[in-house]
Amino acid sequence: MLSDCAHHNYSHRQSITAILTSNFIRTEVKMPSGKVDKPVIQDNRDGTVSVKYEPKEEGIHELVVKYNGEPVQGSPFKFHVDSITSGYVTAYGPGLTHGVTGEPCNFTISTKGASAAGLTMAVEGPSKVDINYHDNKDGTVSVQYLPTAPGEYHISVRFGDKHIKGSPYMAKVTGEGRKRNQISVGSCSEVTMPGVITDDDLRALNASIQAPSGLEEPCFLKRMPTNNIGISFTPREIGEHMVSVKRMGKHIPNSPFKVTVMEREVGDAKKVKVSGVGLKEGKTHAENIFSVDTRNAGYGGLSVSIEGPSKAEIQCADKDDGTLNISYKPTEPGYYIVNLKFADHHVEGSPFTVKVTGEGSNRKREKIQRERDAVPVTEIGSKCKLTFKMPGITSFDLAARVTSPSNVTEDAEIQEVEDGLYSVHFIPKELGVHTVSVRYKDMHIPGSPFQFTVGPLHDFGSHLVKAGGSGLERGVVGLPCEFNVWTREAGGGSLAISVEGPSKAEIEFKDRKDGSCDVSYKVTEPGEYRVGLKFNDRHIPDSPFKVYISPDAGDAHKLEVQQFPEGNIQADAPYQFMVRKNGAKGELDAKIVAPSGTDDDCFIQAIDAEMYSIRFYPRENGIHAIHVKFNGVHIPGSPFRIKVGKDVADPAAVSASGSGLETVKTGHKADFIINTCNAGVGTLSVTIDGPSKVAMDCTEVEEGYKVRYTPLLPGDHYVSVKYNNMHIVGSPFRVSCEGDKLADVGAQETSTVVVDTVAKFSKGGKNAGIHMPTFKSDATQVTSKGMGLKKAFIGKQNTFTVNATDAGNNILYVGMYGPKGPCEEFTIKHTGRNNYNVSYSVRDRGQYILIVKWGDENIPGSPFQIDV
Numbered sequence: 001m002l003s004d005c006a007h008h009n010y011s012h013r014q015s016i017t018a019i020l021t022s023n024f025i026r027t028e029v030k031m032p033s034g035k036v037d038k039p040v041i042q043d044n045r046d047g048t049v050s051v052k053y054e055p056k057e058e059g060i061h062e063l064v065v066k067y068n069g070e071p072v073q074g075s076p077f078k079f080h081v082d083s084i085t086s087g088y089v090t091a092y093g094p095g096l097t098h099g100v101t102g103e104p105c106n107f108t109i110s111t112k113g114a115s116a117a118g119l120t121m122a123v124e125g126p127s128k129v130d131i132n133y134h135d136n137k138d139g140t141v142s143v144q145y146l147p148t149a150p151g152e153y154h155i156s157v158r159f160g161d162k163h164i165k166g167s168p169y170m171a172k173v174t175g176e177g178r179k180r181n182q183i184s185v186g187s188c189s190e191v192t193m194p195g196v197i198t199d200d201d202l203r204a205l206n207a208s209i210q211a212p213s214g215l216e217e218p219c220f221l222k223r224m225p226t227n228n229i230g231i232s233f234t235p236r237e238i239g240e241h242m243v244s245v246k247r248m249g250k251h252i253p254n255s256p257f258k259v260t261v262m263e264r265e266v267g268d269a270k271k272v273k274v275s276g277v278g279l280k281e282g283k284t285h286a287e288n289i290f291s292v293d294t295r296n297a298g299y300g301g302l303s304v305s306i307e308g309p310s311k312a313e314i315q316c317a318d319k320d321d322g323t324l325n326i327s328y329k330p331t332e333p334g335y336y337i338v339n340l341k342f343a344d345h346h347v348e349g350s351p352f353t354v355k356v357t358g359e360g361s362n363r364k365r366e367k368i369q370r371e372r373d374a375v376p377v378t379e380i381g382s383k384c385k386l387t388f389k390m391p392g393i394t395s396f397d398l399a400a401r402v403t404s405p406s407n408v409t410e411d412a413e414i415q416e417v418e419d420g421l422y423s424v425h426f427i428p429k430e431l432g433v434h435t436v437s438v439r440y441k442d443m444h445i446p447g448s449p450f451q452f453t454v455g456p457l458h459d460f461g462s463h464l465v466k467a468g469g470s471g472l473e474r475g476v477v478g479l480p481c482e483f484n485v486w487t488r489e490a491g492g493g494s495l496a497i498s499v500e501g502p503s504k505a506e507i508e509f510k511d512r513k514d515g516s517c518d519v520s521y522k523v524t525e526p527g528e529y530r531v532g533l534k535f536n537d538r539h540i541p542d543s544p545f546k547v548y549i550s551p552d553a554g555d556a557h558k559l560e561v562q563q564f565p566e567g568n569i570q571a572d573a574p575y576q577f578m579v580r581k582n583g584a585k586g587e588l589d590a591k592i593v594a595p596s597g598t599d600d601d602c603f604i605q606a607i608d609a610e611m612y613s614i615r616f617y618p619r620e621n622g623i624h625a626i627h628v629k630f631n632g633v634h635i636p637g638s639p640f641r642i643k644v645g646k647d648v649a650d651p652a653a654v655s656a657s658g659s660g661l662e663t664v665k666t667g668h669k670a671d672f673i674i675n676t677c678n679a680g681v682g683t684l685s686v687t688i689d690g691p692s693k694v695a696m697d698c699t700e701v702e703e704g705y706k707v708r709y710t711p712l713l714p715g716d717h718y719v720s721v722k723y724n725n726m727h728i729v730g731s732p733f734r735v736s737c738e739g740d741k742l743a744d745v746g747a748q749e750t751s752t753v754v755v756d757t758v759a760k761f762s763k764g765g766k767n768a769g770i771h772m773p774t775f776k777s778d779a780t781q782v783t784s785k786g787m788g789l790k791k792a793f794i795g796k797q798n799t800f801t802v803n804a805t806d807a808g809n810n811i812l813y814v815g816m817y818g819p820k821g822p823c824e825e826f827t828i829k830h831t832g833r834n835n836y837n838v839s840y841s842v843r844d845r846g847q848y849i850l851i852v853k854w855g856d857e858n859i860p861g862s863p864f865q866i867d868v
Helices: 199-203 554-558
Strands: 014-018 025-030 040-043 049-053 059-067 077-081 090-092 098-100 105-110 119-124 131-135 140-145 151-159 169-174 179-185 189-192 205-210 216-223 229-233 239-247 257-261 273-275 281-283 288-293 302-308 313-318 324-329 334-342 352-357 364-372 384-389 398-403 409-418 421-426 432-440 450-454 466-468 474-476 481-486 493-501 506-511 516-522 527-535 545-550 560-562 575-580 588-593 599-601 603-606 611-616 622-630 640-644 655-657 663-665 670-675 683-690 695-701 704-710 715-723 733-738 749-756 783-785 798-803 812-818 825-832 835-841 847-854 864-867
Touching (some): 025 049, 049 059, 119 140, 179 313, 205 229, 216 695, 216 704, 302 313, 302 324, 364 516, 384 481, 384 516, 421 432, 493 506, 554 622, 588 611, 683 695, 695 749, 704 749, 812 825, 812 835
Parallel strands (some): 098 169, 281 352
Antiparallel strands (some): 014 049, 025 059, 090 105, 105 140, 119 151, 131 140, 151 169, 179 302, 205 216, 216 229, 239 257, 273 288, 302 334, 313 324, 334 352, 364 493, 384 421, 398 409, 398 432, 409 421, 432 450, 466 481, 493 527, 506 516, 527 545, 560 575, 575 611, 588 599, 588 622, 603 611, 655 670, 670 704, 683 749, 695 704, 715 733, 783 798, 798 835, 825 835
């Protein structure tokens, strides 16, 4: 382990110690000028090495230490080099370059014998900070500040009103190891809408309210106890508001109508009263309570978020006098940040910094960090590869398909690279974002569907990193827990992997050099673990993952499943399979978990001493999981995934588009469409993470669902769209928001809407449109000739030719209708290069209409009139 070498005064040489083997260590020093220098490595012959360096420049240096080609934990190490004879007042210490939210950041100022009285300091950044300093009476001053939010902090140190050398400094503060929890308590104003509306109509309606300032937000419609329709919204301004209620984009009768908001109704955070010792200090493993009084503050939602070394459980209870009691229960000591907002504005004193003391839960944390290089740009016609590890399966049950940007879907080849490692191969014909679906037994593997960009990346960042595998769901003590991480779409950056729980984890990392990697970790104690994945200091989607590690498998590995149901499994029907114990001693239990998250016990019956029958009864369509445990430990293969019903929700068939997923403006309503045509029936979940909560609604439209929201603060918003709990391609979408601040800045906040979808089909029928290519053609360039275009004879083959060589690519449609209906027979033969021979026969005399189309367009001369 490397000792702390960050930020000290160095005049000659630096020495650090590492418990490593010198043969495999490589080091380098990056100087302030950008030049790279090599330090000297000395083997101490006691399992440690010393790294010595003679500095040549003043300023911030970086020491990179690699072992077996991989950076050791903590590398690169930063240190400050100063000239002792410079005579300047200087500053050094880790708090000038980096820190962690909720933990004190320290640095030292060397006054070179000058009086400390002439020093002034300021720290500016995403949060307010308190600065404490202490004159050590030895020519140095110790400085400490406490950042409460991640981001860049600018530290100014002045002596005699002039910046000292290097000031202002920039420190990067991360939320490393911080856990966050939040709750929201709604308080909305309600008005009754004029007119009569049925419940069926209610689902097809959407409503919005426009304030006098022009701010427009979605609002909610609901059935009142009086059976009238109520409109629920958060009043933000005094005066006359305009409420619009629309069906399929058109105003319904009586819409728009006016609503007047009085002063007492507008939410005012300044009038919220808070009290209680829980906002000043707290104890671990205990309920820390404070009180919130919003009775005189008007209407507005109250949001509470608590961030600190542990995820504190938050409870909210109504008191008899109309106030709220809020309690939180942390499990680790340290500094916690409590954000209290009412109507999107901080209450007085928020955010609060609370020092929590007491015993911790003795959780161990292990972390590794690896640099990920951006993969080369993929070109049209090149061989593309997507790799994944999935041990314990056979390649016969795997299938992959690739959908191009123009919606052409083709099968892809899957190869087994080595035992348990597979790769999908395809050759793209277009530039743009492709969708790669990988299924095992007709069900998406964890991480699928994947986004795969051909050509330059359109976006990059942590939101485009994917992770999946059994090691993010479950594990067994002493056995490797494995998962995949795909960083290809995110570009280059730093990937940090942490495992926290009852015991310290051994983490192994293997780079596949194609934008993907294998991660494996092993722990020695059972219990609940959290696996955190960060890319460039930001959590990837769904991180941290909660993983339960079972005790030693014992005899559970002996059990095997037989006669597991396959094929057409239907809801509301019983099914069964067999489990053989193979001499194992203990108790067997089983349950089935539905897509909605509800679980039901399975019926277990002993056939004989060795064989058990397990019967289950699925009640929903979709992917179910059957958990089979022996003595509390999953048997091999458990949980077993099973597909129930035919029209199972397919996230690969869902897409999202619209201006609301691009650049938006504060105070302006934004929207986007989620197309669920041909995607089956499932649960659609939309979540927006951003600087503040957003008013959001979701209504049904012809092609799927329309989501509307109004952002209140500028900054990046991340829109996650999930179908049956799986991200669609492109999700989460990063949306840039510009404009004025209409709410107070605080912790990140989350808004969610969930809808149970109905079946949607594209025009042309159930199977139309899903894989239709996009044609580029010009029907005016098609030529045709032949007697069959003018005259026809009964009982003979009448012919003509169609030449579409210069008309692009499309489909030729030919049809003929006569006095008594269609003609008797038609034959179309493609002779090459979009040339066609067409022949037909008729049996009745009279006048016929012959239609010839190239795609949706008539060719020149069509429709033709034919005399028989």
